[in-house]
Amino acid sequence: MIPSSQIGGGSLKRRTFLASSAAAAAAGCGRKPAAAPGYRFLTPEEADTLGAWVDTLIPPDEDPGAREAGVVHYIDIQLTRWFRKHQSDYRAALSAIDRWSWSRRGRAFALLPLAEREELLVQMEKGKAPRDLFPDGGRAAFDLVLAHAMQGFYGNPRHGGNRGYASWKMIGVPPMPVRGREHYSAAETFPERS
Amino acid sequence: MPLPKVDAVIIGAGAAGPIVAKELAFVGWRVVLLEKGRWYTPADCRKDDLRNQRNPTLGYPFGPEEEGNPRVIVELNGRERVVKPSEPGYNNNAFCVGGGTLSYGAMAWRFHPNDFRMRSTYASKVPRAFENSTLEDWPIGYEDLEPYYEKAEWEIGVSGDVSGDPFKGPRRRPLPMPPLPPTREHEILEKGARRLGLHPFFIPMLRNSVPYHGRPACMRCRWCVGFACEVDAKNGTQNTVLPMALATGNLELRTECSAKEILVDDHGRATGVAYFDREGRLWEQPARYIVVSCGAIESARLLLNSRSRLFPQGLGNRFDWVGRNLQGHTYTGANGLFEEIVYDDLGPGASIAVCDYVHGNPGLAGGAMLANEFIRLPYQFVSGIRDPDVPRWGRAHKEFVRRAYRRIIPVQGPTQEIPVFESRVTLDPKIRDRFGIPVARLSGYRHPHTIEVSEYMAERAAEWLRASGAVKVWLRRAGRGLSAGQHQAGTCRMGRDPKTSVVDPWCRIHDVDNVYVVDASVHVTNGAYNPVLTIMAIAYRAGDHLAREGRRA
Amino acid sequence: MKAALTALVVGLALLLMIPAASFLYEAGGPDACARCHEMGAAVGEWRHSTHRGVACSACHGDALTTDVRFHLTNAGRVIGHWRGEAGVKARLGPAQVREMLVRCRRCHEQEFASWSQGPHAVAYRSIFLDEKHNSSRHLMDDCLRCHGMHFEGGIRDLVEPLSRRGPWRLRRAELAEEPAIPCMTCHSIHRRGARHEDRRLEAKVPGPRQEKFRPSLAFFDRRSQAHVEAALLPLPAMHDRGRPVRISPDPRQALCYQCHAPLSTREVFSGDDRTPVGVHEGLSCLACHEKHRQTTRASCANCHPRLSNCGLDVEKMDTTFANRSSKHNIHTVKCADCHPKGVPPRRQRALTSAD
Incomplete structure (x- = not known):
């Protein structure tokens, strides 16, 4: 039994992260952008960027990658539910990584090849992304998206990710084990007490 | 609004409260049991790996609710954070009928006889464990609890086979149920343990291995620790003693009722409990006896919130001991990667233990029972177990999960913690819960010797895995911050001296002769094992005492 | 005004x-x-x-x-x-799941008729108010895993009293005649798949390849309130006193195994298991049981045109699984049951050459 405090959720340094989102909010206009069709919160550009991001974290190989497994949907759904407090974090981080990609590679992040996306994310993981885009060097945003991507990919499909139990299939765990129950006669066990 | 007076009101229907309720209801007392959470059943087992009591990514299904129940945590660097239940540092246990026992892993350990006499055992041998610590003997011993351990094992139901444990305290009866058949992990680890000259055996569990007391045997699914049991084969207080107590007609269970304070008259006797019901209405329940069973954090908080003219620092807190010595367990261990597949998809997973390192470790005070870990769902695996040489993401990480998921055995153990006076529960001066009651503020740290012992235990776990054939082993170490969580204990220490403890050996508050604290709060030290059976035994003992000694209306 | x-x-x-x-x-x-x-x-x-x-x-x-x-x-x-x-x-609530019966029936008249004559059309009353069952076994939430899986709530919301004494009643009387295992237990309507237009595609050959694997086959998992498609459900590796038992690879059986399930020991006939051993080992459930009505009537004739391999009239034997003492229990019958001294060499040759 592991005390929950010891289980790694996505620990994130909220303060630094909020600072970056404040910067983005100041840059953007006040109106709420329209969500992409089929999404609740993310705009089409954001969904693309996030899809490329999570597909870098869990790339497709002989098994589906994060995007195909519905991780973007998982995050999108939860951003209007349990992760509501992270809405501005996502908005800021997705716009920042895209601007960074444009300035460094002249292309949207979603259009970069895997190796170049990996390179940018490695910088963020180390906290070495440009400070004008990510006040903490990108570490908080990286950790947040990483934690959510893992949840969406390996968690239960009911929350919108792990479509078709893709990850469970990958590791060889059937979604529903075959489990019967011992039949027994009540008289054999214990008299009722009432 | 005052209600009709009853013989006893018990606050908290967790591991201890329903046991006391049953003992009193069976001798004809009129008892009211207040519980802050709801009453869940196996129908509420949703098998949700992102929303359970061990993984609150999307919240806790069995309480507390995310909003309206904050706590404040003071970190090692002095920074304060207001935390919601699902956030790190909250140190949650469940808030529901049955408390942690609804969804626990259900290891049913008796403490070692020496766990009750840590000072006598180690004072001369390991003096550094006593520097800046409150390490002490219990005022009662293993032999005082032995009959009640037995009662808990038979009445609530324990399976397992401890005959192979040469280190256990003396016992009069065996366990009522045999162990579940061994898993593949069990067989692999058993060979390794024998190779090292250790003494492996089947973990005792509050889980039916055969039909028992009208409920079926475990069907060995993988949704175990953190979940309500789908077939009701896991024995908690909510499906054993509580139905028995309710069947007497003498117990009234009121759920979704949050205690505000214990009311005290001008003569220093408690008169009842003020509580809020689910609609937020304030009620007063007068009673001859009050039993506080809310868990180490919430019991301390309730006593501290019960201020009156005679007890301006809170009930039982004349010498500033309420909320002190907050402790849990320092879990450390190791993960071993094997060539062959070790995962056989059989719950509960945890099956084999050794108690060779519980005491008698060279130069160390205490130790831990070591056992293999419960069965892991994919996200639990990904968030908890990673070879440190594998990156956290990318192709290599995915490949690691794909290959290693069914090839890793984690072994770990709960290192007995050295209690620290400064690790404590206080009331936050600003933050309040949804009823306006000041919330718990947690601060403190782990004693350096606790860390030292836990490092030793991690090495022992690694040694065991290597001897069992693991091709790669890496350690799981502990942090230095405050420890409480599901094994929270120690905040209302049991003792004979009112100046250095809160309750007497019968769990009665020194200052007030009709208020009892019955839960892990009274633990002087928390043993080298999961504490629930000890909590239950103490509850049986206190309930038995109260039923015999107490005066009814 | x-x-x-x-x-x-x-x-x-x-x-x-x-x-x-x-x-x-x-x-x-x-x-x-x-x-x-x-x-x-x-x-x-x-x-x-x-x-x-x-x-x-x-x-x-x-x-x-x-x-x-x-x-x-x-x-x-x-x-x-x-x-x-x-x-x-x-997702559909329990009332809508009930309404689906009528809607499925509009197009699937024959399947509906067949199902409604079979044991899976059992009503809540027969399952949860059965005196013989309730007085000898405990009613528990886990019953709802395979019966009344669409019911919202636990067993205590469905039946009272939860004792072995009775008399029992359904807390919602209108459920009494409702089917406890409706279409949506085994079918997920929206499941991805090719459209069936040509019924002649269904082969006439009996056995696992009797028809295409229907993409709608999925088991309703009450715990997650979602269907798990049959292709993702496992077929257990069964054992008969230590001997591994051959199992038909027919993926449709995975649905059957969710409820007619062995214990975690995987021993044949443990729990609710009915895996055939003996001469019929390796056959799919659906080789003999009609898929909606579960009847096995006349299914022997699929393989035994008139007589069994032994020259006995299979139609006249007591082959039921319910009678465990029958020598011809179809799920267990072995050659040695009739030939305790061993199968005569002539028959042996006939059997192996026929195989």
């Missing part, structure tokens, strides 16, 4: 408001449905499903549906949607 007129207008407006939500759903066809994101997944699946030729409204009703509860549910969903309280996905 004026007040009465106002009341009439307001009343009429309110009356129209109720089906308005339903109208809103269907106004733009499937795309309009999909605009609500909680329905997106369902519509997306439907687009690729066997039923993609069937309009949403054919099963889900439309503005002209006369059931008031239907419109109230829709109105509730629209309100929930605008208030941001919508669920992850829209």
